[in-house]
Amino acid sequence: MSNVLFSESFRSGASVDRPGRTVAMRAAVSAALVALTVGAAACGGGAPGNGAPGAGGGMMGVPVEAVTLEPRAVERTAEFVGIIRSRRSTVIQPQAEGYLLRILVASGTRVSTGTPLFEIDAPVERAALAALESTLAARQADAEFARQQAERARALLEVGATSQQEYEQAITAQRTAEAQLRAAEEQVRQQQAQLAYFRVVAPSPGIVGDIPVRVGDRVTRSTTLTTIEDNSTLELYVNVPVTQAADLRPGLPVRILDGRGEVLASETINFVSAAVDDGTQTVLVKAPVRPDGFRTEQSVRAVIVFGEEEAITAPVVSATRINGRYFVFVAQPGEGGMTVARQKQIEVGRTVGSDYVVTGGLEPGEQLIVGGIQKLADGVPVMIMPAGAAQAAAGPAGAAAGDSAAGGR
Template sequence: MEGQLEYAVRTLQTTNTELQSSYPAAIEGKQDIEIRPQVGGFITKLGVDEGDVVRKGQTLFVIDPVQYKAAVQQAEASVKVAQAAVATAVLTAKNKKDLFDQKIIGSYELQMAENNRITAEANLSQAKAQLITARQNLSYTNVTSPSNGVVGTIPYRVGSLVSSSIATPLTTVSNIDEMFVYFSMTEKQLLEMSRQNGTTANVLKSFPAVQLKLADGSVYTETGKIETVSGVIDQSTGSVRLRATFKNPNHLLKSGGSGSVVIPYKSDNVILIPQTATVEVQDKKYVYVVKADNKVASTMIEVAQLDNGADYLVTAGLKAGDRIVVEGIASLQDGMQIKPITEAESAAKQEQAVHMSAGLAGKKK
């Protein structure tokens, strides 16, 4: 063993662990409703401001109603005229019927009177329909919120001319009592879960409660539940879109925000190894296994997609009782004989070296 280099070696054992996997996510309100006018005109009043919390039916904007009130009055007048015409046509038709029964007039005049009555009644129905439309247009000048939510950006102000064909909506009302958080998982990851759990419904049931890490690095207090998995794989990215739902009682989460969905996974009787004990060659991971004669053998391993940033969960290539080199692997070569030491011994030697270096530096001063 003389002259052989010392390397820290770990004897592997199974353990129970919980690892986390993090996925970039986009936050959206449960409902993001674009508010668009159904009639044209100048905005005469703003009922809310950006960021206001509104209730369903609350007035958001008022569009100048003058021309629409005039249209209602005109339609009401048209209805009255049509009603009068119907009344006259009915009397005329009744009179013609009496004269026909007395054989004073012929059937032609009677039929003409009936036709005039039918025409008058049709005109009345048309006038009533126009009145309904006019009243509806007048009601549209009072733009209300279709749901509870929070008001977004308001690009139009009092005096702005708007119409039903505007490209940019008046504003957006977001229902943020609950938030949808969208993230993507690779096709491979989803296939692994599907093989383990079967149907998509079972995959969704197997997901634990998830956490949301916000843009500032803090963890959101409410946990979420993954509820849907897209049935279509994005060909450009090879990923599947998932949606988690989070309660948002204090409206801390905002529509359009970003963060990361953190999914915890509990695993029993697994082998964990330090990520620093591996070397990657062409997307494959290798470790140096120490044989009985203390010679190292480069061994390919497979690891789970999940990790905690420091360790890998080994799924193939290693077993309990195997010894692997965990430090200084960059200087190793396949078949090289080493002197194994424990990680504690390695740490003690490193600490001793630091103290000696500090002492020599002190003497030079």
């Protein structure tokens, strides 16, 4: 339309104006035509191709990094809470009742077998032992006198100064006195053993635990005086729900993790209970543990490795969680030969290292975008670059492309 207007003006001006004005009008018309031609060329542009600038200066794709998804072997694991326990843990309880007279050790003391730990007051038992020891002394005297009488009767019998009957009576008296002596000795030993219960000693070597009792407390056979722990032999106890116990067997690997997920120890299961705990519906699993850095009754994270399986994994950094659902971007062919980003919802399972195990939403062979996803949206043109190069290439051109796509949304 502009061309028509300019032509009309030219024709009308040529018919009435002077020759100088005609030349000026022709120059103006020529300048306007050049401007229109340049503007049309700038607005037309060429068709872009595969995220790169087109022949006429099309939009550049957002630089991204991508990986081709392939199934790989991943461990089939499950995590549980385990307890470290000592195989030589002893609870110290008295075998006698009475008032606590002395505490002979302190918490944290390393003791050996037979080390005295506590002493309980036992006045009645001591008095009974004293009485029995007096009786024993009398029986010893009776036995000695009976032995002398039997020797005298033997000597008299040999010279015919006494009868056979008197000699046999002396022998019988000696045997009776010796039997009474042995009975008294047994009674003394029994009372001494009973009295020994009032002195509590360590039944095994180890370290003394907490001592909850105090001097003067009355203790019974059910009172816990302390514990003795020997951390040289430890075991890991894991209660596995019966629904996950089908694949349990001795020889499976088990890893002990710290709070950050770092592996503290790798052990092997050596015991799987044949019975299910009636109260918790769990199966007890045990594994020996080296004592390095562990303590008795310590709670740990235990990961049991049941085997391996083929699965697709996606880096954690490639997934975005929105309203409890996970989304990723994959690179797919677009219109005009471009490569565009397509957002897909996926289903994820457990985490293996820094990857999610994908249980749905992705197929082998797809190109998963793992870098440069900050400015992506569904349908944005992308330019796949080598690993590590997308961040460096995301300069003004990449930022402009991303901002343009964001403006389009």
